[in-house]
Amino acid sequence: MLNGKRILLIISGGIAAYKAIELIRLLKKSGAHVRCILTHGGAQFITPLTVAAISEDHVYTDLFSLKDESEMGHIRLSREADLVLVAPASANIVAQMAHGFAEDLASTTLLATNKPVMICPAMNPMMWEHTATQNNINTLKKRGIVIIPPDEGDMACGEYGAGRLPDPAHIHDEVIAFFKTNKPLHGYRAIVTSGPTHEAIDPVRYIGNRSSGKQGHAIAQSLADHGANVTLITGPVSLPDPQGIKTVHVQTALEMLEATQSALPADIAIFAAAVADWRIDNAPTHKIKKNNEKKAPSLLLIENPDLLKTISNHKNRPSLVIGFAAETQDLIENAKEKLTKKGCDWILANNVATDKVFGNDQNHIYLIDQNTVQEWPIMDKKAVADALSEAIVEKMKTHKKEK
Numbered sequence: 001m002l003n004g005k006r007i008l009l010i011i012s013g014g015i016a017a018y019k020a021i022e023l024i025r026l027l028k029k030s031g032a033h034v035r036c037i038l039t040h041g042g043a044q045f046i047t048p049l050t051v052a053a054i055s056e057d058h059v060y061t062d063l064f065s066l067k068d069e070s071e072m073g074h075i076r077l078s079r080e081a082d083l084v085l086v087a088p089a090s091a092n093i094v095a096q097m098a099h100g101f102a103e104d105l106a107s108t109t110l111l112a113t114n115k116p117v118m119i120c121p122a123m124n125p126m127m128w129e130h131t132a133t134q135n136n137i138n139t140l141k142k143r144g145i146v147i148i149p150p151d152e153g154d155m156a157c158g159e160y161g162a163g164r165l166p167d168p169a170h171i172h173d174e175v176i177a178f179f180k181t182n183k184p185l186h187g188y189r190a191i192v193t194s195g196p197t198h199e200a201i202d203p204v205r206y207i208g209n210r211s212s213g214k215q216g217h218a219i220a221q222s223l224a225d226h227g228a229n230v231t232l233i234t235g236p237v238s239l240p241d242p243q244g245i246k247t248v249h250v251q252t253a254l255e256m257l258e259a260t261q262s263a264l265p266a267d268i269a270i271f272a273a274a275v276a277d278w279r280i281d282n283a284p285t286h287k288i289k290k291n292n293e294k295k296a297p298s299l300l301l302i303e304n305p306d307l308l309k310t311i312s313n314h315k316n317r318p319s320l321v322i323g324f325a326a327e328t329q330d331l332i333e334n335a336k337e338k339l340t341k342k343g344c345d346w347i348l349a350n351n352v353a354t355d356k357v358f359g360n361d362q363n364h365i366y367l368i369d370q371n372t373v374q375e376w377p378i379m380d381k382k383a384v385a386d387a388l389s390e391a392i393v394e395k396m397k398t399h400k401k402e403k
């Protein structure tokens with residue numbers, strides 16, 4: 001249920017800190033990778049050793065620890081997570097968050113993060129009901145921080161009221177619900193083209209290329225995993241249709257164009273297909289036979305429409321149009337030229353000079369827009385797809401702000 005999700009759990013001070021151990025166990029059992037920060041207050045109630053043993057990872061405690069900072073600085077800690085979860089969240093950490101204090105590793109990480117944050121406040125009922133705490137909670141709510149309210153019951157301090165940390169099982173369910181409904185591309189429609197096209201020479205022969213469709217299919221899957229409503233338009237490939245994605249099968253460039261236009265309107269369009277540049281003019285409807293003079297037939301080629309260019313200039317143009325540039329030489333220069341010529345927003349330039357790329361699992365990508373060139377490390381195609389989805393998520397955030 002939480003397969004591959006990276007959760008940064010911040011355990012702050014309070015008697016309920018012991019419940020964090022069971023929470024870590026449940027999250028890990030559901031497939032999450034849990035990395036923990038234990039505050040100074042938290043460490044008064046449970047030990048770093050216990051947290052490390054259960055989380056099976058290093059526990060981060062100190063902003064000024066040379067070892068911690070060199071291994072994994074607070075900025076990386078805050079970025080390499082899909083969710084930052086604070087449980088229990090003491091009155092103090094709630095106040096630090098509301099007012100932007102950066103006094104220790106936990107508060108600094110919370111100030112530096114660009115990831116969703118969920119907090120589970122737990123404190124004495126009078127502290128919880130105090131106007132100061134309630135004002136802080138309202139400030140955090142307005143910022144989009146998810147608050148799991150405390151339970152009511154007998155408190156360790158002998159008082160009764162709201163302030164108990166909910167059961168770890170309940171927090172675990174809230175985390176699952178969060179990932180189901182809070183996907184960053186939820187509400188966006190995306191079109192992805194993938195694979196080669198086959199252009200008929202006659203009913204039994206065709207012109208094609210070696211594109212496997214692996215990259216396009218991985219992008220469609222990753223966008224769907226990020227919550228987008230994806231239509232995948234694919235040429236002939238030997239890959240299964242990705243689960244839960246509307247998949248349209250085509251053979252030729254003309255069919256791919258028609259399917260792409262029919263899938264509009266969309267917010268995002270990614271052209272990963274290796275579309276054949278030419279097709280046979282007036283391909284015969286019967287099989288071409290060898291003739292007696294042993295003369296090979298001449299094939300007259302005409303140019304196919306450019307899907308990327310057509311959609312970039314379409315009246316229903318998606319707000320983000322992305323193309324690929326497969327090049328064997330002058331990668332950046334050629335890719336920039338393609339960006340301008342085709343009128344798209346980004347080009348993912350891909351060096352296909354090595355035999356590691358076409359039909360294979362590795363890609364060396366440069367993300368190019370009008371102003372910048374960003375080199376990505378060599379990654380497998382799934383990692384490229386995820387990096388692209390992340391870049392799209394960031395871009396869509398700025399689109400939203402501009403609106």
Ligand code: CTP
Nearest residue numbers: 271272273275304305306307308323324325326
């Ligand atoms: N593309 C397309 N329709 C075509 C040809 C290409 O949509 N008829 C898209 C590809 O999906 C890719 C981008 O355009 O996103 C660039 O494809 P590429 O093959 O690198 O470039 P071409 O335009 O075909 O130019 P050339 O082959 O001359 O490099």
